[in-house]
Amino acid sequence: MRAEDLDEKFPVVKIDSAALDAVRLLAEHRLNGLVVVTDTSETPFAVLPASQVVRFIVPGYVQDDPGLASVVTESMADHAAEKLSGKTIRDMLPKQRQHIPVADADDTIIEVAEVMARLRSPLVAVVKDGKLHGVITASRLLAAALKE
Amino acid sequence: MRAEDLDEKFPVVKIDSAALDAVRLLAEHRLNGLVVVTDTSETPFAVLPASQVVRFIVPGYVQDDPGLASVVTESMADHAAEKLSGKTIRDMLPKQRQHIPVADADDTIIEVAEVMARLRSPLVAVVKDGKLHGVITASRLLAAALKE
Numbered sequence: 296m297r298a299e300d301l302d303e304k305f306p307v308v309k310i311d312s313a314a315l316d317a318v319r320l321l322a323e324h325r326l327n328g329l330v331v332v333t334d335t336s337e338t339p340f341a342v343l344p345a346s347q348v349v350r351f352i353v354p355g356y357v358q359d360d361p362g363l364a365s366v367v368t369e370s371m372a373d374h375a376a377e378k379l380s381g382k383t384i385r386d387m388l389p390k391q392r393q394h395i396p397v398a399d400a401d402d403t404i405i406e407v408a409e410v411m412a413r414l415r416s417p418l419v420a421v422v423k424d425g426k427l428h429g430v431i432t433a434s435r436l437l438a439a440a441l442k443e
Numbered sequence: 444m445r446a447e448d449l450d451e452k453f454p455v456v457k458i459d460s461a462a463l464d465a466v467r468l469l470a471e472h473r474l475n476g477l478v479v480v481t482d483t484s485e486t487p488f489a490v491l492p493a494s495q496v497v498r499f500i501v502p503g504y505v506q507d508d509p510g511l512a513s514v515v516t517e518s519m520a521d522h523a524a525e526k527l528s529g530k531t532i533r534d535m536l537p538k539q540r541q542h543i544p545v546a547d548a549d550d551t552i553i554e555v556a557e558v559m560a561r562l563r564s565p566l567v568a569v570v571k572d573g574k575l576h577g578v579i580t581a582s583r584l585l586a587a588a589l590k591e
Contacts, residue, residue, distance in 0.1 A: 437493065
């Protein structure tokens with residue numbers, strides 16, 4: 296079994312699209328992350344885990360001092376996603392370019408697993424001929440490893 | 444909205460149960476992580492992200508030298524889950540006890556989001572009266588933040 300036999304189609308977001316669109320995709324499809332591409336290339340530029348998108352609904356003063364989370368009132372908390380309006384996907388990516396969890400179409404599941412575990416990523420993007428072919432999630436990889 | 448209004452029932456695993464059972468649960472239910480409890484308590488002991496379970500199907504020599512992943516043949520790779528037989532959940536947890544992504548039943552979504560983002564966890568366990576009440580995933584939290 297090779298990465299391209301295992302991967303699935305996943306929604307892709309462009310780096311300069313609205314951050315709220317990414318949140319909607321993650322929420323509606325219950326995804327644990329998204330692959331980000333640039334406007335000019337179909338090669339994955341980044342992977343954005345859902346747990347990191349969550350950071351952007353936390354006010355800056357709470358990120359600086361977690362103890363302050365308890366002072367945010369329920370009504371303020373319920374409008375959390377408003378913080379994202381006007382922001383783009385690019386604004387949610389780390390300032391320093393990170394290692395991208397990416398595998399080649401002909402990689403074995405061990406090669407995919409090694410990248411996923413090392414980068415602690417919930418998903419790995421599979422690339423074939425320089426283009427995104429699909430996505431492998433951790434649970435999908437484990438399901439494949441069980442089938443002997 | 445409070446954490447207990449948002450959480451969902453999730454399978455729970457006991458710390459001394461078979462590692463393969465956890466892999467099966469993650470694979471069959473397509474979960475991004477599991478809550479681990481001890482035999483004597485219903486309080487969460489740890490959260491085991493699926494991406495970290497994946498590490499245990501990677502041979503030790505590949506973890507030490509990722510370049511060796513390419514020498515693992517396809518037929519060896521396809522039997523990856525066999526490495527887990529005989530192991531328990533406890534064997535898959537980090538040796539040093541880690542911060543547990545946990546929230547109280549009456550926490551706001553900002554408090555849940557703060558914990559999730561800080562610990563980079565795909566899920567947060569919600570505790571009420573000392574017992575596990577449910578689990579909140581990142582995508583579930585984002586869906587709640589969108590509903591205004």
